[in-house]
Amino acid sequence: MMTGIAGQELPWGTSEAVHRQTEGNPLFVLEVLRYLVEEGFLAREAGDSTRQTPPEMRIPEGLRDVIGKRLTRLTDECNQVAAMAAVVGRDFRLDVLQRVAGLPEDDLY
Numbered sequence: 001m002m003t004g005i006a007g008q009e010l011p012w013g014t015s016e017a018v019h020r021q022t023e024g025n026p027l028f029v030l031e032v033l034r035y036l037v038e039e040g041f042l043a044r045e046a047g048d049s050t051r052q053t054p055p056e057m058r059i060p061e062g063l064r065d066v067i068g069k070r071l072t073r074l075t076d077e078c079n080q081v082a083a084m085a086a087v088v089g090r091d092f093r094l095d096v097l098q099r100v101a102g103l104p105e106d107d108l109y
Contacts, residue, residue, distance in 0.1 A: 001026065005033045006042060014042070022063065031066045081108065 002010050002018060010018075018036075022028035036042035071079055081101050088097060098105050 001029060002033060005030060006037065010042075028063045028066070031063070031070060035066045035069060 002015055018029060018032050022032055033042070071082070074082070081097070081103070084100050085092070085097055088100060094105065094108060098108060101108070
């Protein structure tokens, strides 16, 4: 999974650090690796070792930090809808979220 997301074979230390931080949760693995790539701590292309940083020094302390950093890149409206969806619950129909958010269905995609 990590190799597929990173687009390259990862060093054992990197894989171990990500697994230790995420406890193998696929969502958290995905978010941590995206964060490492987006912040330039992990190169996108194999052979680009100039941008690789020891992950133990760069993985945020908490996974909330990782997801929080990614959410800051979204629009305010998108964050508001995500917050509403979190309150509605893990499983819900789109029309329920649409009514709560007061937005047209097309705006939720």
